[in-house]
Amino acid sequence: MTVDRIASRRYSELVDAEHGLVSRTIFSDPEIYREELVQIFSRCWLFLVHESQIPKAGDFVNVFMGEESVIVTRHADGNVYAFLNSCRHRGNKVCRVDAGNTKAFQCPYHGWTYNTRGELSGVPGYAELYHDELDRSAWGLVGIRVANYRGMVFGTFDPEAPTLEEYLGDMRFGLDLLLDQGEFVAVPGIARWQMDVNWKFASDNGIGDMYHGFWSHRSAILAGHTSGTGSTPTPAPAPRALGGFTLVSAYGHGFNANFLEDRQVDLKNPVAQWRLDPTVQAKLGPLRGRVNRANMLVFPNLFVNSGSREFMLRNPLGPAKMEIWKTTLVDKNASAEVQRAQARASNRHFGPAGMFEQDDGENWDQSTAAARGVIGQRYDLNYAMGIGHGRVVTDEQSPPRIDTLTNEHGQLWMYRCWAEYMSAGSWSELRAHHAEPQGTL
Ligand code: FES
Ligand SMILES: [Fe+2]
Numbered sequence: 001m002t003v004d005r006i007a008s009r010r011y012s013e014l015v016d017a018e019h020g021l022v023s024r025t026i027f028s029d030p031e032i033y034r035e036e037l038v039q040i041f042s043r044c045w046l047f048l049v050h051e052s053q054i055p056k057a058g059d060f061v062n063v064f065m066g067e068e069s070v071i072v073t074r075h076a077d078g079n080v081y082a083f084l085n086s087c088r089h090r091g092n093k094v095c096r097v098d099a100g101n102t103k104a105f106q107c108p109y110h111g112w113t114y115n116t117r118g119e120l121s122g123v124p125g126y127a128e129l130y131h132d133e134l135d136r137s138a139w140g141l142v143g144i145r146v147a148n149y150r151g152m153v154f155g156t157f158d159p160e161a162p163t164l165e166e167y168l169g170d171m172r173f174g175l176d177l178l179l180d181q182g183e184f185v186a187v188p189g190i191a192r193w194q195m196d197v198n199w200k201f202a203s204d205n206g207i208g209d210m211y212h213g214f215w216s217h218r219s220a221i222l223a224g225h226t227s228g229t230g231s232t233p234t235p236a237p238a239p240r241a242l243g244g245f246t247l248v249s250a251y252g253h254g255f256n257a258n259f260l261e262d263r264q265v266d267l268k269n270p271v272a273q274w275r276l277d278p279t280v281q282a283k284l285g286p287l288r289g290r291v292n293r294a295n296m297l298v299f300p301n302l303f304v305n306s307g308s309r310e311f312m313l314r315n316p317l318g319p320a321k322m323e324i325w326k327t328t329l330v331d332k333n334a335s336a337e338v339q340r341a342q343a344r345a346s347n348r349h350f351g352p353a354g355m356f357e358q359d360d361g362e363n364w365d366q367s368t369a370a371a372r373g374v375i376g377q378r379y380d381l382n383y384a385m386g387i388g389h390g391r392v393v394t395d396e397q398s399p400p401r402i403d404t405l406t407n408e409h410g411q412l413w414m415y416r417c418w419a420e421y422m423s424a425g426s427w428s429e430l431r432a433h434h435a436e437p438q439g440t441l
Contacts, residue, residue: 020384027371041066052185083118083141170399171253178306182331206303208256208410228308228345230272244405252299252417270341390441
């Protein structure tokens, strides 16, 4: 896909990866936001649904890709399809409910009807008014390319995008850290809420901001809140280096994972019992088996937490607004008691009224508001923690990683990749010129 770009914009100047500086304008400028919809949200693989949300023929969920309304369906052939929720006649939404089961989508304006594969199957007055001349095969809903990674269904608008496997690359090592813990299904329903936040502040927290936990979440921890992993963090008197690692991968993804200390885990807690399963431990292997939980970002806007087990999409709705969609996962083979405990722990943590979610949302809201100031915009934000100290380790334990936990390598990586997307004219340009983790970050 070749696009017209704002010719004078120098995205590499707005993100100074060498010194760890990021311009505040990228969080507030409406033109930059508009271009993100083209360069990023029209081009990347975006998370749509977990396949357990549409198990039967005719099941559908109404989702967003960027600001576009999209229907994801399970057709009678058993396959998953996605298409724009916009009638080809005058553009109306053909589906106005969040989710359900149907044989067809009928437009409320003039009644054009589409099947669950998006094909135009019915046109009122086809013979008498259209004289049998409308080529119905050419007027189906606009189709979207879909692919599935271990039950996670993604879609892209860009026919030139690489395969989903290539797009996710080494990030699969992080996603497997969650997916190997059990056989997951989504809890019915998607929790949705809005925040006055630029989507990137949420994404950069998601890729790895262990620094803020000491301060932002201290009150929740002191109040006895646990993170949904069955381990109890100890409130630290001051930020300090904890055990764990950071992994970043091509095209903007990354995660950080903190190590478990045995004395912290209450294995009687239902949400921790999966750790007693030797099959799971064998799948995870020695490095991932030590992990308490990982905060992960699948670029651009999917946050995944391996501890409280959820997919959290941060859908953009403008430079200073986003809508969060939270899908909670449980192991389908776990007892009802364990499933209930896990879903409740997840919601207490990152649900709309979750203890940590409240803290994070308040911070991102303030960062977004400050990015609008014409004076404030003259002063870059600092993403320089650990710069020059992030030695990339390559061994058999994992894809390339950095053996520290509290740093800003992941966040700076995300902005570096953001600048690559914003500057590149096509996927072939991106594939030829993109950052890979190597040397020292
Ligand atoms: S707008 Fe859908 S049938 Fe006319
Ligand atoms: Fe947080």
